[in-house]
Amino acid sequence: MPQTPESLVVITRYLNNPDDMDNRLFVEKFRSESSDNEKYFIEVERVWNLSSAASVLESIDQKQSIKNIKIALGQYSSPNKYGWWKGIAASLFVLVLGYWIYSQATKVTIYTKTTAQHQVDSVKLADGSVIILAENSELKYPDKFDSNREISLIKGQAFFKIAKDPKHPFKVVMDKSSVLVLGTSFNIKITKSTIDLGVITGKVFFTPFDNGSTSILTAGQALTYDLEKKEFITKTAQNSDSWLTKELVFVDTPLEEVCKQLTDYYGTEIKLQNANKAHKKLNAIFKYQSLDQVLETADLMRDTNVLFVLIGQGMQKRQLQDLALKMNLDNVSFLDPVPKAEVFKFIFASDMGASVLKNVDTFKTVYSNKTFDYMACKKPIFMAIDGVSRELVEEADAGVFVEPENPKDFASKV
Numbered sequence: 001m002p003q004t005p006e007s008l009v010v011i012t013r014y015l016n017n018p019d020d021m022d023n024r025l026f027v028e029k030f031r032s033e034s035s036d037n038e039k040y041f042i043e044v045e046r047v048w049n050l051s052s053a054a055s056v057l058e059s060i061d062q063k064q065s066i067k068n069i070k071i072a073l074g075q076y077s078s079p080n081k082y083g084w085w086k087g088i089a090a091s092l093f094v095l096v097l098g099y100w101i102y103s104q105a106t107k108v109t110i111y112t113k114t115t116a117q118h119q120v121d122s123v124k125l126a127d128g129s130v131i132i133l134a135e136n137s138e139l140k141y142p143d144k145f146d147s148n149r150e151i152s153l154i155k156g157q158a159f160f161k162i163a164k165d166p167k168h169p170f171k172v173v174m175d176k177s178s179v180l181v182l183g184t185s186f187n188i189k190i191t192k193s194t195i196d197l198g199v200i201t202g203k204v205f206f207t208p209f210d211n212g213s214t215s216i217l218t219a220g221q222a223l224t225y226d227l228e229k230k231e232f233i234t235k236t237a238q239n240s241d242s243w244l245t246k247e248l249v250f251v252d253t254p255l256e257e258v259c260k261q262l263t264d265y266y267g268t269e270i271k272l273q274n275a276n277k278a279h280k281k282l283n284a285i286f287k288y289q290s291l292d293q294v295l296e297t298a299d300l301m302r303d304t305n306v307l308f309v310l311i312g313q314g315m316q317k318r319q320l321q322d323l324a325l326k327m328n329l330d331n332v333s334f335l336d337p338v339p340k341a342e343v344f345k346f347i348f349a350s351d352m353g354a355s356v357l358k359n360v361d362t363f364k365t366v367y368s369n370k371t372f373d374y375m376a377c378k379k380p381i382f383m384a385i386d387g388v389s390r391e392l393v394e395e396a397d398a399g400v401f402v403e404p405e406n407p408k409d410f411a412s413k414v
Contacts, residue, residue, distance in 0.1 A: 018167040109143045128163035157189040180205040187240045198222035198240025296407035311335045347377040356384040359404035
């Protein structure tokens with residue numbers, strides 16, 4: 001995009017009204033096309049800022065200013081013949097000191113944050129934005145922002161919760177692709193061949209490559225961009241942040257898509273044995289576990305040889321650990337998260353598995369993903385979920401039904 005009178009007009013319109021998204025997108029694209037364009041914009045912005053402050057000059061006392069300059073240059077008489085030189089030296093010292101202070105204050109340091117396998121970490125940026133990195137990810141970010149808020153996701157996956165600033169859009173660079181937002185939350189996953197973008201709240205602008213057309217996504221929308229074919233498909237943002245929330249929600253989702261998401265979540269390929277059922281849809285919510293009933297059951301079974309093992313890092317873990325400590329339970333063990341492939345080792349080592357949810361009518365229409373894990377390992381199931389999950393277990397004779405949130409019933413059937 002050349003530096004034409006038309007581009008100058010749009011830039012000045014943008015500087016006059018930074019909230020206009022059309023002008024903002026034009027300017028962002030213009031600046032990203034070349035270093036010359038970026039320098040051109042900075043110079044126009046500098047002139048604009050100076051002109052906006054020009055009214056201040058009207059209040060300056062010109063005669064006094066000229067007098068002060070002459071004094072600094074030593075043009076007024078002084079008993080010391082070297083007075084003029086001292087004045088210039090002092091002025092130079094002030095200028096050098098001022099420049100040094102300015103350069104230190106505006107100096108930007110770039111940090112790199114990386115995560116190892118099974119490690120999740122977070123970064124809070126200077127503007128208040130928060131980024132949560134998944135395992136095996138890398139992020140580059142500055143210690144402070146100037147007129148541009150820009151960071152780089154080098155590899156892996158991250159969840160972004162961006163502080164809103166209408167005058168300074170936030171940009172995430174991924175090699176030649178970029179995401180531009182004002183203030184929103186979204187998830188990005190990068191692989192060797194694709195970029196997955198899912199928007200949780202707000203609006204996101206995705207540009208696949210230099211001079212590429214920009215796509216706009218709103219809350220609940222997502223896309224997968226093929227880096228080799230340079231094409232993308234749009235979809236819903238369903239479960240795009242499941243690696244963080246540890247929740248899977250399926251609403252009228254075709255089984256073929258369910259298998260794809262489960263494959264991505266567990267890191268193990270899952271396929272339908274009967275391709276004719278690929279069009280069938282699933283409604284399931286794998287969350288809202290009522291695990292406090294497990295602790296209450298453990299309390300009733302203190303004098304037995306039953307050990308309850310809870311694995312993972314859910315939102316309830318700290319609360320459950322505090323409760324177990326308060327109840328002085330020695331028959332409950334909490335383990336840290338393990339890779340999906342290793343979960344089955346613990347299931348095989350157990351005598352039985354439990355699937356529990358709150359006693360809510362909504363859950364009578366959902367399946368717990370743990371249930372299928374237990375069935376795959378041929379372990380008996382304590383099903384504390386009524387409805388279709390109960391029917392599944394009872395018809396397969398794969399376990400017993402336990403009344404949800406009834407520890408006494410749980411204990412008696414164990």
